[in-house]
Amino acid sequence: MSGNSILEVTDLAVIYNHAIGALHGVSFSLERGKVLALLGANGAGKSTALKAVSNLLPAERGQVTAGRVLFDGLDVSRSSPSELVRAGLVQVLEGRHCFRSLTVEENLISGGLGRGSSRAEIAGDLEEVYAHFPRLKQKRGTLSGLTSGGEQQMTAIGRALMSRPRLLVLDEPSMGLAPLVVQDIFRTLRRLNRENGLSILVAEQNSATALAYTDQATVIENGIDVLSGDAADLRRRDDVKAFYLGQRPTPVVVNPPIH
Numbered sequence: 001m002s003g004n005s006i007l008e009v010t011d012l013a014v015i016y017n018h019a020i021g022a023l024h025g026v027s028f029s030l031e032r033g034k035v036l037a038l039l040g041a042n043g044a045g046k047s048t049a050l051k052a053v054s055n056l057l058p059a060e061r062g063q064v065t066a067g068r069v070l071f072d073g074l075d076v077s078r079s080s081p082s083e084l085v086r087a088g089l090v091q092v093l094e095g096r097h098c099f100r101s102l103t104v105e106e107n108l109i110s111g112g113l114g115r116g117s118s119r120a121e122i123a124g125d126l127e128e129v130y131a132h133f134p135r136l137k138q139k140r141g142t143l144s145g146l147t148s149g150g151e152q153q154m155t156a157i158g159r160a161l162m163s164r165p166r167l168l169v170l171d172e173p174s175m176g177l178a179p180l181v182v183q184d185i186f187r188t189l190r191r192l193n194r195e196n197g198l199s200i201l202v203a204e205q206n207s208a209t210a211l212a213y214t215d216q217a218t219v220i221e222n223g224i225d226v227l228s229g230d231a232a233d234l235r236r237r238d239d240v241k242a243f244y245l246g247q248r249p250t251p252v253v254v255n256p257p258i259h
């Protein structure tokens with residue numbers, strides 16, 4: 001493993017229910033302080049790869065059958081998901097899971113509790129989250145179930161930040177959100193990366209947006225990584241856009257990704 005990687009995923013294979021193959025050899029690595037996008041169509045295996053990173057597969061009858069995931073040199077399969085959170089690896093799951101009957105602020109505070117933070121630390125961390133997401137400060141007393149989809153996504157990210165991650169993992173943060181809200185969220189993620197040195201791994205179907213805000217990208221197709229490179233290079237390459245990223249410029253369709 002290169003000394004500068006915070007995350008190293010090597011030849012990962014995963015099956016569900018002892019039968020269904022979801023990943024057949026996926027490798028990627030994330031340099032400390034960088035942002036990496038996992039791109040691919042619906043069902044390509046992005047969520048499975050993220051769950052392997054956070055050791056969440058056993059809860060879904062998923063099993064890593066080959067390969068390994070190292071977080072800062074630590075084999076994640078030897079730690080529980082909650083130990084990984086305490087070690088600094090925090091995932092925001094797909095579908096912005098907030099406690100709908102808690103207020104925005106209560107949701108955020110719940111993210112700090114697992115670390116055993118003091119009240120003063122939690123208060124300081126809350127102010128930092130509000131500095132990144134001013135909308136959440138305005139809505140701090142509102143029940144999360146009554147806030148917009150974008151605000152719920154921000155709350156889910158803010159709650160993850162309350163655990164003071166070193167590696168933040170996000171599954172499809174753009175899902176179901178208006179383009180301007182998506183831009184706002186990605187801009188904030190980029191700022192967190194640049195200002196705090198936070199390393200970020202983000203799975204996205206929205207490849208155009210993801211490539212605009214990330215350093216590197218890996219494309220997954222049918223459970224295999226088919227392409228990796230600098231986001232800026234991938235953004236410029238028309239063949240990549242056409243074949244892997246669902247941005248086909250003409251109506252001629254060859255094995256289109258499913259959206």
Ligand SMILES: Nc1ncnc2c1ncn2[C@@H]1O[C@H](COP(=O)(O)OP(=O)(O)OP(=O)(O)O)[C@@H](O)[C@H]1O
Nearest residue numbers: 016020022040041042043044045046047048049060
């Ligand atoms: N809990 C599960 N049990 C059985 N099969 C699963 C499970 N979760 C995912 N799969 C299968 O694994 C494959 C990869 O799915 P995965 O959710 O990782 O893809 P994805 O790229 O994240 O897509 P999406 O954007 O729809 O989440 C798919 O064939 C899917 O049906």
